[in-house]
Amino acid sequence: MVKYFDEEWPKEEEMLRIGLEMSRKNKADRFPTADERWPRQGIVMKNKVFIIGNGESRKDFDLTKLREHGKIYACNAYYRDNPLPDVLIAVDSTMTHEIYHKGIAHKIPCYFREWTKCPNFMYQTMKAGFLSTQGKQKEDKFITNGDSALPIGDYFVMNAHTIKGEATIRKEDGTKYKKDVDNTHIYCSWITDGDKTQEWEDPGYHAGATAGHVACKYDKPTEVYMIGMDLRSDTKYYNNIYKGTKNYSSAHFEPTPTGIWEAEWLRVFKDNPNVSFYKVNKSDDDKPTNKELLGNEKNLTYITQAQLLDRLSQK
Secondary structure (H helix, E strand, O other): OOOHHHHHHHHHHHHHHHHHHHHHHHHHHHHOHHHHHHHHOOOOOEEEEEEOOOOHHHHHOOOOHHHHEEEEEEHHHHHHOOOOOEEEEOHHHHHHHHHHOOOHHHHEEEEEOOOEEEEHHHHHHHHHHHHOOOOOOOOEEEEEEEOOOOOOOEEEEEEEEEEEEEEEOOOOOOOEEEEEEEEEEEEEOOOOOOOOOOOOOOOOHHHHHHHHHHHHHHHHOOEEEEEEEOOOOOOOOOOOOOOOOOOOOOOOOOOOOOHHHHHHHHHHHHHHHEEEEEEOOOOOOOHHOOOHHHOOOOOOEEEEHHHHHHHHHHO
């Protein structure tokens, strides 16, 4: 009896194991997945993306309420006073280098314009080339995350920002005067380990519409909510939460002319006809609603911030 048990038990144990595995497999094959079950109940899963601009209409809106409902794409200096978004977009060299120097591009994916990584042996040549095109021997300001004279890594990104000619200076009291300016600033970022800057297809838009383009191309959302995308100012001054701070125009600067921002967003709408876009305004009667500027595209709906929160609370 003992001999029989010793010989036969391993065989029966193996048969039991095979039977259990087959049972689990059959159950998995029969039991529908979550994606299969929900459509049967008439529930269509939405992939939401929130595009956050820096228009003043979002000043008192609690953006933290969006996090659990979808991916957040933000622009430029948003990172300074908000929890980090999922993705950050910047298209001006002043901001791209600021963001990189602050270490943000090592924490979240960042999409930067003109972010070409060059080998370190080109460092002095590129710097001299930027100055030569401006007829200068030395830059007025050099902004870097490393040594201003010597290479400190294998790769770097370098851009130049020049303001030259007669400028109209607006003082805080509203008076204006003319001044000849000739300033060349050079920005350099040495690439360090953990870099999350992305290789991407740049449409050439301003930051807001660029964020919309990137979100639609790489995340394939069904719904895109545009928050703080104030396409014009409702005052006689520049409309931006960060106006008057580093790398932004003065708080006394005149409003940015409308036209190009709207044209860019209209192109994003047309390029993504199966995506539902929502222009989220502070209220129904605020001037940045801009219905006459964005028109009545088939895939565009105007809602208020209160309506957005109500929609999110129901899902």
